[in-house]
Amino acid sequence: MTLNQLLVELDGYKENEEVIVIGATNFPESLDKALVRPGRFDLKINVPMPDLKARHDILKLYLDKVKCDPNLDIEPLARSTLGLTGADLANLVNQAAIQGSVRGAEFVTQGDLEMAEDKIRMGPERRSLELREKNKEVIAYHEAGHALVSLYTEGSMEIRKATIIPRGGALGMVSFFPERDELGYTKKQMLAQLDVAMGGRAAEQIIFGDKEVTAGASSDMKGATGLAMSMVAHFGMSEKVINIL
Structure with a gap:
């Protein structure tokens, strides 16, 4: 009723x-x-994820409510938080404030904000996880492979951080800074993403040999496969498909 x-x-x-x-x-x-149906909701407004300027303004709004380092630079954080909602950004500032308070600091620092972002994106640090030196070595070479391929591949994004600190389900990660919010990625940029995704496995093969590669590239393979399928099936970026059409 x-x-x-x-x-x-x-x-x-x-x-x-x-x-x-x-x-x-x-x-x-x-x-x-x-x-x-027509006549009921006459006006429809789409509210997209916040863009770079919006993320900058949202972060500034919430950071004004906490005591911060006077030299704090919001711009890098606004760039690296692509895809986060306003609620995520509010949570990020809150987590950073908690981190600063745990340290007994007088104000929130750039490092607190970066740690809060890592926690939101990847989960908390797995402090109880004990890794053998061999495992650490493999993870380090794997992540270094991603970073090196990114550095020398045209169209790849700027590297933000490379870490082998386990968080969530990941044992390590290389994160990136987009230059700006892209409205549409080019084929060159997508091919660069595929190259970077394969960099970890390639590094393992070079250093340890084909028979000693690990399953650490599982998420890389999954992401690269999804991107490659989209490039062919959705974006028509395969030469073979274009020739058939």
Whole structure:
């Protein structure tokens, strides 16, 4: 009955009551057709993820509420937080404040913010995980492989950080700075991503040999496979597909 009454109000039978109905959803494709038919929700506004300037302003808004290092630079953090929502950014500042308080610091530093971002993206540090020296060596070469390929591949993004500190399900990671928020990646940039993804496995093969490679490249292979399939099936970037068309 509540739903039916809402639909009646949306039809505008009682215009003199000056009722405005506002709805929000993350899944518009799942809404009932009776709710979204013409005449009910007349204006639809898409709210995308915050862009670079928006992330900068959101971070500044929340950082103004905590005591920060006077030399704090928000710009690198705004660049590296591509894909995070406003709520994520608020959580990032909160986690950084907690980190500073645990250290007994007087103010939040750049390092606190970077650690908070790593925690949000990859999970907390796995301090209890004990790795053998051999494992650390393999992980270090693997991540160095990603970093080196990125440095020497045209179209790759700037490296932000390379680490072998285990977090979440990852034993190490190389993260990147996008130069700007890309509205559409080029074929060169996508091929660079594929090259960088293969850099870890390539480093293992060069240093330890084909028979000593590990399963550490599993997520790299999965991501590269998905990107390659999209390039061929969705973006028409395969020469063979173009020739067939």
